[in-house]
Amino acid sequence: MKHIRFSTARRLRAAAAAAVVAPVCLLAVQPTVSQAASVRAGNLYVAPDGSDSAPGTESSPTTLTSAITRIGAGGTIYLRGGTYPYARTVTIPAGNNGTAGSLKHLSAYPGETPVLNFAGMSEDSANRGLALNGSYWHLYGITVERAGDNGIFVGGSNNVIERAVTRFNHDTGLQLSRIASSTPKAQWPSNNLVLSSESHDNADSDGEDADGFAAKLTVGPGNVFRYDVSHHNIDDGWDLYTKDDTGAIGPVTIEDSLSFSNGTLSDGSQASDGDRNGYKLGGSDIAVDHVVRRSIAYRNGKHGFTYNSNPGHMSVSGNVSIDNTERNYNFDGGTSVFRDNVSCRASKGTNDRVIGDADSSNQFWSGTNGSACSSYSGALRWSFASDGRLSVNFG
Numbered sequence: 001m002k003h004i005r006f007s008t009a010r011r012l013r014a015a016a017a018a019a020v021v022a023p024v025c026l027l028a029v030q031p032t033v034s035q036a037a038s039v040r041a042g043n044l045y046v047a048p049d050g051s052d053s054a055p056g057t058e059s060s061p062t063t064l065t066s067a068i069t070r071i072g073a074g075g076t077i078y079l080r081g082g083t084y085p086y087a088r089t090v091t092i093p094a095g096n097n098g099t100a101g102s103l104k105h106l107s108a109y110p111g112e113t114p115v116l117n118f119a120g121m122s123e124d125s126a127n128r129g130l131a132l133n134g135s136y137w138h139l140y141g142i143t144v145e146r147a148g149d150n151g152i153f154v155g156g157s158n159n160v161i162e163r164a165v166t167r168f169n170h171d172t173g174l175q176l177s178r179i180a181s182s183t184p185k186a187q188w189p190s191n192n193l194v195l196s197s198e199s200h201d202n203a204d205s206d207g208e209d210a211d212g213f214a215a216k217l218t219v220g221p222g223n224v225f226r227y228d229v230s231h232h233n234i235d236d237g238w239d240l241y242t243k244d245d246t247g248a249i250g251p252v253t254i255e256d257s258l259s260f261s262n263g264t265l266s267d268g269s270q271a272s273d274g275d276r277n278g279y280k281l282g283g284s285d286i287a288v289d290h291v292v293r294r295s296i297a298y299r300n301g302k303h304g305f306t307y308n309s310n311p312g313h314m315s316v317s318g319n320v321s322i323d324n325t326e327r328n329y330n331f332d333g334g335t336s337v338f339r340d341n342v343s344c345r346a347s348k349g350t351n352d353r354v355i356g357d358a359d360s361s362n363q364f365w366s367g368t369n370g371s372a373c374s375s376y377s378g379a380l381r382w383s384f385a386s387d388g389r390l391s392v393n394f395g
Contacts, residue, residue, distance in 0.1 A: 042071070042072050042074070042075040043075050043076045043077075043078065044056035044062060044067040044070060044071055044075065044076075044077050044078070045057060045058050045061045045062070045077075045078050045080065045109075046061050046062055046063060046064045046067050046077055046078065046079050046080065047061035047079075047080040047082070048080070048082040048083060048084050048085075049061075050062045050063045050066075051063065052065070052066040053066075054066075056070065061080065064077070064079065064084065064090060064116075065090060068090075068091075068092055068096065068106075069096075071104055072104075073097075073098045073099050073102040073103070073104055073136075074098070074102035074103070074104070075104060075105065076104075076105035076106075076107055077104075077105065077106045077107065078107055078108075078109045079106070079107065079108055079109060079112075079114035079142065080109045080112055080114065081108070081109060081112030081113050081114055082112075082114065082115070083115045083117050084114060084115065084116050084117060085117050085119070085120060086116060086117065086118050086120060086121075086129075087118070087120030087121055088121070088127075089126075089127065089128050089129065089130075089131050089147075090116065090129070090130050090131070091130075091131040091133060092106075092130075092131065092132050092133060092134040092137060092156070093133055093134060094133045094134060094135075094155070094156065094179060095134065096133075096134040097134050097135045097136050097137075097156075098134075098135070098136035098137060099136055100136060100158065102136075103136050103137060103138045103160070104134070104136065104137045104138070105137070105138045105139075105140065106137060106138070106139045106140070106142065107138070107139075107140040107141060107142075108140060108141030108142060108163075113141070113143060114141070114142055114143065115143045115144075115145060116129060116130060116142065116143065116144045116145070117145055117146055118144070118145070118146050118147040118148065118151075118169075119145075119146040121146070121147055121148035121170075122148050123148045123149070123170040123204065123205055124148045124149065125149050125171070126148075126149065127147060127148025127149050127170075128147055128148075128149045128150045128151075128153045129144045129145075129146075129147030129149075129150065129151045129152060129153075129166075129169065130142070130144050130151070130152050130153070131153045131155065132152065132153065132154045132155065132156055132159055132161070133153075133155040133156050133179050134156045134159075135156040135157045135158050135159060136158050136159065137156070137159045137160075138159070138160045138162065139152075139159070139160070139161045139162065139164060140162045140163055140164075141162075141163045141164070142163075142164050142165075143164070143165040143166075143167070144164070144165070144166050144167075144169070144173075145165075145166070145167045145168045145169065146168045146169060146170075147169045147170065147171075148170050149169070149170060149171040150166075150169060150171050150172050150173070150174070150175045151166035151167070151169035151172075151173045151174060151199075151202065152164060152166055152173070152174045152175075153174075153175055153177070154174070154175070154176045154177075154189055154192055155176075155177065155178060155179035155183075155189055156179075156189060156192075157187075157189050157190045157191050157192060157220070158190070158191045158192065159192045159193070160192070160193045160195060161174065161192070161193070161194045161195065161197060162193075162195040162196055162197065162388070163195075163196050163197060163384075163388065164194075164197040164198075165197065165198045165199070165200075166197075166198075166199045166200075166202065166212075167198075167199070167200050167201050167202065168201050168202065168203075169202045169210065170202075170203070170204050170205070170210065171202065171204050171209055171210050172199075172202060172209070172210055172211040172212070172213070172214040172233075172235075172239065173199030173200070173202040173210075173211070173212050173213065173230075173233070174194060174197065174199055174212075174213050174214075175211075175213075175214040175215075175216070176189045176192060176214065176215040176216075176219045176223055177189070177214075177215075177216065177217050177218050177219060178217075178218035178219075183218070185218075185220070186220075187220075188218050188219050188220040188249075188250070189219050189220060189223065190219070190220030190221055190222050190223065190250060191220075191221070191222035191223065192222075192223045192224070193223075193224045193226065194213065194223075194224070194225045194226070194228055195226050195227060195228070195388065196226075196227040196228070196384050196388035196389075196390070197213075197227075197228050197229075198228070198229045198230075198231075199211075199212035199213055199228075199229075199230050199231075199233065200212065200229075200230070200231045200232045200233060200266065201232050201233065201265050201266050202233045202234065203233070203234035203265060203269070203271070204234065204235075206271070206273060207234050207235070207270075207271020207272070207273045207274045208234075208235055208271065208273035208274055208275070209235060210233055210234045210235050211230070211233055211235045211236040211237065211238065211239040211262075211280075212230025212231065212233040212236070212237045212238065212259070212262065213225060213228060213230050213237070213238050213239075214236075214238065214239040214240070214241070215240055215249070215252045216239050216240055216241040216242070216249065216283075217241060217242065217243065217246055217249065218246050218249065219249045219250055219252070220249075220250040221250030221251060222250065223250065223252050223253070224252075224253045224254075224255070225238070225252070225253070225254045225255070225257055226253075226255050226256055226257065227256050227257065227384070227388055227389055227390040228254075228257045228258075228390075229257065229258045229259075229260075229382060229390065230257075230258070230259045230260075230262065231258075231259070231260045231261050231262065232261050232262065232264060232265050232266045233262045233263075233265075234262075234263070234265060234269075234270075234271050234274050235262070235263070235274045235275050235276070236262055236274075236275050236276065236277045236278070236279075236280045237259030237260070237262040237277065237278045237279060237297070237300060238254060238257075238259060238278070238279045238280060238281075239280045240252050240280065240281050240282060240288070240290060240310075241280065241282070241283040241308070242282055242283045242284055242286040242288060242310070243283060243284045243286075244284050244286070247286065248286050248287065248288050249288055250288075251288055251289045251290050251291065252288075252290050252291075253290070253291040253292075253293075254279065254290070254291070254292045254293075254295055255291070255292075255293045255294055255295060256293075256294045256295065256389070256390055257295045257296075257390065258295065258296045258298070258382055258390060258392060259278035259279055259295070259296070259297050259298070259300060259304075260278070260296070260297070260298035260299055260300065260380060261298070261299055261300065261301075262276055262277065262278060262300045262301060263275075263276025263300060263301025263302065263325075264276075264301060270301070274301070275302060276300055276301030276302040276325070277300055277301075277302045277303045277304070277305075277306050277308070278297030278298075278300040278303065278304045278305060278321070278324060279292060279295070279297060279304070279305045279306070280306055280308045281305070281306065281307050281308055281310050281314065282307055282308045282309055282310020282312070283308055283309055283310070284309060285309050285310075285311060286309075286310065287310065287311045287312035287313070287334070288310055288312045288314075289312045289313045289314055289315070290310070290312070290314045290315075291314070291315045292305065292314065292315070292316050292317075292319060293315065293316070293317045293318050293319065294317070294318040294319065295319050295320075296319070296320045296321070296322070296392060297319070297320075297321040297322070297324055297328065298321075298322045298323065298324075298380050299322065299323050299324060299325075299380075300324045300325065301324075301325050302324065302325055302326050303324055303326050303327045303328070303329075303330040304321035304322070304324035304327070304328040304329060304330075304343075305319060305321055305328070305329050305330070305331075306327070306329075306330040306331070307330065307331040307332065307333065307334055307336070309332075309333070310334060311333050311334040311335070312334055312335070312336070313334070313335045313336060313337070314334065314336035314337070315336070315337050316329075316331075316336055316337065316338050316339075316341060317337075317338070317339040317340055317341065318339070318340045318341065319341045319342070320341070320342045320343075320344070320376060321341070321342070321343050321344070322343075322344045322345070322376055323344070323345055323346055323349070326350050327349075327350050327351070327352050327353060328343040328344075328345070328349075328352050328364075328365055329341065329343055329352040329353070329354055329364060329365075330352070330353055331353060331354045331355055331356060332353055332355060333355050334355060334356055335356055335357065336356040336357070337356060337357045337358075338354055338356060338357065338358035338359075338362050339359065339361050339362065340361045340362065341362045341363070341364070342362075342363045342370065342372045342373065342376070343363060343364045343365040343370075344365070344369050344370075344372075344373035344376050344377075345365055345369065346377070349365065351364075351365060351366045351367065352364040352365045352366065375394070376394050377394060377395060378394045378395030379394070379395070380392065380393070380394055381393040381394075
């Protein structure tokens with residue numbers, strides 16, 4: 001049995017551990033409820049039966065929409081467990097910001113699971129669930145489901161979205177893109193961190209748009225996905241698509257993450273128009289130098305990792321790709337650098353295609369498995385450890 005926590009490449013394990021821990025210190029420490037109450041009287045409490053006019057105390061909770069307008073920098077909105085039914089978007093508007101040293105927090109009450117349910121929405125591109133258009137926010141422990149478009153939409157910058165779940169939405173579960181067509185490029189969402197989050201069973205009626213995670217079309221630099229899991233979405237696990245109308249996006253980093261069974265929903269449903277890739281890394285022959293490292297693509301409906309017409313100088317290292325329907329690695333052009341990647345199959349399959357700088361540290365599929373594949377046989381199991389790291393087991 002192979003246990004990964006996390007990096008995937010054995011020879012990079014020590015370096016990976018150091019690399020993935022340090023950036024997390026950007027997060028403010030999440031206080032317990034008792035600590036928060038004694039330190040910051042400005043915290044607010046929200047419950048499914050709260051009222052707009054209530055003070056937002058534990059005994060008299062307010063609503064989420066009211067709390068968003070009242071919370072100050074450094075304060076925390078605590079969401080009590082339960083289902084919050086909505087028929088319109090809940091928006092944290094542009095300009096409602098924390099600061100670099102004093103984030104605003106929107107957090108599940110410790111030990112409880114708040115679910116923002118947008119089943120009252122119809123499928124429509126305007127019907128997003130939770131729209132985070134402000135900056136310097138930390139979202140923690142929130143589930144968003146059944147929105148008419150994206151579950152969580154991020155148009156702001158310098159945010160952390162941690163331990164979120166987006167599921168059963170009618171477009172991509174969690175997407176980063178500009179707020180509006182008039183938003184200047186200098187204000188495209190940048191420096192956001194999506195951490196230890198899960199996105200699954202997102203599906204649009206056309207079956208070709210709903211990915212697990214996306215940073216596409218109009219995003220700035222510095223966006224990172226770490227310890228995330230995308231599975232059973234109707235289209236791709238990750239989508240970093242670009243198009244001629246808007247040009248290149250900022251480089252995105254995906255690390256220590258898992259993408260599996262995309263292209264097929266949990267109930268077995270499929271759509272003929274879905275792309276079904278694990279990690280789709282571009283579009284329209286526009287060069288963007290993304291970083292994809294120490295991540296796993298497992299049994300996705302098309303390619304595991306695909307450049308998707310991105311001719312850039314990407315860094316692709318320490319990844320594992322297993323039994324994807326077409327190629328495990330599909331890079332038909334560009335000057336990307338490949339190091340310590342592994343490709344495995346339980347039976348016959350299409351040979352990988354890699355154009356770029358690939359040395360002998362890689363074990364790509366060309367008809368037989370390399371020696372590293374003995375560590376990646378058997379069923380896949382995954383979980384989040386108590387510290388948020390992604391743990392993956394094979395066997």
